[in-house]
Amino acid sequence: MSTTLDLITRVRGVRGAMLVSADDGIVVAEQLMEGIKGGAVAALAASLAGRLRRAMEAAGTGTSVFWHLQAEQGALLVVPGANSPGGGSILVVAVAEPDVNIGLVRLELLRVAEKVI
Amino acid sequence: MADDIRALSTELAQDPQSLVFLRLGEALRRKGQLDAALRVAMNGLERHPHLADAHDLYARVLTDKRDYERAFDEWDMAVRIAPNHTGALKGLAFLYFKVGDLAQAEAHLEQARKVEPDDPSIDQAIAMMRGGVSPPAPTAPTAPTAEHAPAPTAMPAATAPTAASPLDESRVFAGLEGANEGLLLIDGAGRVLGGALRDRSGADVTDAVAAYLAGVSQEAARTAKLLGLGAWNGLSAEGQQGNVHLAHPTPEALLLVVRERGIPLGRLAILAQRATAMARRWLERGT
Numbered sequence: 013m014s015t016t017l018d019l020i021t022r023v024r025g026v027r028g029a030m031l032v033s034a035d036d037g038i039v040v041a042e043q044l045m046e047g048i049k050g051g052a053v054a055a056l057a058a059s060l061a062g063r064l065r066r067a068m069e070a071a072g073t074g075t076s077v078f079w080h081l082q083a084e085q086g087a088l089l090v091v092p093g094a095n096s097p098g099g100g101s102i103l104v105v106a107v108a109e110p111d112v113n114i115g116l117v118r119l120e121l122l123r124v125a126e127k128v129i
Numbered sequence: 130m131a132d133d134i135r136a137l138s139t140e141l142a143q144d145p146q147s148l149v150f151l152r153l154g155e156a157l158r159r160k161g162q163l164d165a166a167l168r169v170a171m172n173g174l175e176r177h178p179h180l181a182d183a184h185d186l187y188a189r190v191l192t193d194k195r196d197y198e199r200a201f202d203e204w205d206m207a208v209r210i211a212p213n214h215t216g217a218l219k220g221l222a223f224l225y226f227k228v229g230d231l232a233q234a235e236a237h238l239e240q241a242r243k244v245e246p247d248d249p250s251i252d253q254a255i256a257m258m259r260g261g262v263s264p265p266a267p268t269a270p271t272a273p274t275a276e277h278a279p280a281p282t283a284m285p286a287a288t289a290p291t292a293a294s295p296l297d298e299s300r301v302f303a304g305l306e307g308a309n310e311g312l313l314l315i316d317g318a319g320r321v322l323g324g325a326l327r328d329r330s331g332a333d334v335t336d337a338v339a340a341y342l343a344g345v346s347q348e349a350a351r352t353a354k355l356l357g358l359g360a361w362n363g364l365s366a367e368g369q370q371g372n373v374h375l376a377h378p379t380p381e382a383l384l385l386v387v388r389e390r391g392i393p394l395g396r397l398a399i400l401a402q403r404a405t406a407m408a409r410r411w412l413e414r415g416t
Contacts, residue, residue, distance in 0.1 A: 049355060056352040063348065064366055067341035071387050072328025073371030080366070080394075081349055084359030088352060107356055 016127050017043040020104075020120045025112030027086070031128060034058050034092060034101035048107060053088075057105050061092050078118055086110050091121040102128055134160065141169075146176060154186045158193060166190045181211035188220050197224055205403070215241040219254065226258055233410075234258055302404055311388055314408050317381040319343025323411065326387060329370065338385065345375065346383045363401060365394045374401040378408040 020029035021043050028044030030053070037058030042050045061079070068076050081088040091104045104125045106117050137153035150173035157166035170187040177183045188203035201224050207217035222237035235258065242251045302312045302324055312324040319340045326335045345364075353361040364375040367390070374386045374397040386401045 047357070052355050053352070056348065056355060060345070060348050060352060063341060063345050064364075067338050067345075067385075068366060068368045068371075068373060070328075070334050070337040070341055071326055071371070071373065071385075072330070072334065073373055073387060073390075074369030076366045076368050078367045079364060081353065081361055082363045082365070083353040083356075083361045086356065086358040088356060088358070 016124050017041060019124055020106050020117065023108075023113065023117050023120055025109040026106050026117060027109065028107045029124075030054060030057075030103075030105045031124075032058055032103040032105055034061055034103050040102060044107070053105070053107070057088065057090060057103060061090060061103055065092065078121070080114060080118075084110070087112065087114070089114065089117050089121060091118075091125045104128070145172075148173075148177070148180075148182075150176075151182050151186055154190065158186075158190050163190060163194050167194070179210060181207040181214045181217065184210065185214060185216045185220065188217070192220065192223070197227065200224065213244045215245050215248070215251070218244070219251070222254065222258075230410075231258065302407055311386060312404055313338060313385040313387075314378070315339045315342060315383050315385070317343070317346060317383070322382065323408070326385070342375075342383055342385060346377050346381070349375070349377075350380075363398060365398060367394065372397055374398055376401045376405045378405045379412055382408065382412060384408050 017029040017031070020026055028042070028048050028050075030042040030044065030050060031040040032038070032054040033040055035058075037055035039050050039054045042054075044050050060081070061076075064076055064079060068074065076092055079090050079092070081090075087108045087110065089106045089108060092101070102125075104121045106121060108114075108117060134153065134156050137149055137156060140149045141147065141153055150169050154166050154169040154173065157163075157169060167187075167190050170183070170190050174180075174183045174187055184203045184207035188200040188207065191197075191200035191203060200220065204217040204220040204224070207214050208221065211217070218237045218241040222234045222241070225231075225234035225237060235255065238251055238255050238258070242248070242255070245251065302314075310325060310327040313326050313335060314322040314324050316322055319342060321335055321339050324335075325333065326338050328334045349361045349364055353359065362376070366373050366375075369390075371387055371389050372392060372394055373388075374394070376384045376386075378384055384401065384405055386397055386404060388397055388400075
């Protein structure tokens, strides 16, 4: 799975990528630059994804297929919903610099999500 | 006037790229042929999307058709393209006055006066507005005044801006597209502060969505901080049937914009920026 994450981390400006169990926020696979606390990020990303999914379903927009948290010094990009081999839901997560090509990272996240089903 | 319209139509037919559509659209508008004026304005905009006058014309027609939300967007676009476009500044002032935001109305008129200090209509509009009377809907600068323009409308007492509650929740996003079906402002505990949401079937889902979003602002802030990304600015999400954008006008409040999937996330972010600025002003007025 780490090799699959290469698709994401090779994009210029990406600082790391992870596969996270959406149900419990546990890291399934990761490729992160030093200094990024994978476990904590996974837990928060899963929690945020859960809230967002429920809110979007209530708003009638359907399940989210991609979301993107923008911050002053970078971004967190997530493709939710791919099913892991064990049956649970997987989040494909990237941490990126502020000037990253969002469109390109999104495409790679979606590709990885397809591969890990 | 009918001859003018015929002549202008012929001229436009001979050279569809020409700017004569501006005069034709205005002439049709003044004659009350609003659907025809709208078509001319839209066709002109398609050919000249970066022309502030085209957005201004379209906004004037929309205003005559009482489509104030879209008119606001068009005038807003016109001043983004040409910040000193007095027609658009006066148009925005007119719409701000209509929703009771006197400060913004006057600020836009003052800005127009700086650009055209000798235009008596601007002084007149400021005086009318201060007297509680709606300034006239803007007209094209080159067009003759009064005879065909919509009559200046004094606002009925019941809707006069001075009578409105400063924190009337229906006014938070007044003038913005989807103000009462796709924009929501909540506090940190998930309580609705303003706006409303409807799902695709038209059902009111405001409270349910607000409840699910409670705490999202804090969680987004924690996540960004933990990653060393600084303060979070916004969260965009694509859904299967629609897109959303979250922003925080204040550290405690959360703003949600929901639109159909055809609206790209970038455009949604621009709309969210406008809504955020309006929400911030509205919240500040209440403190």
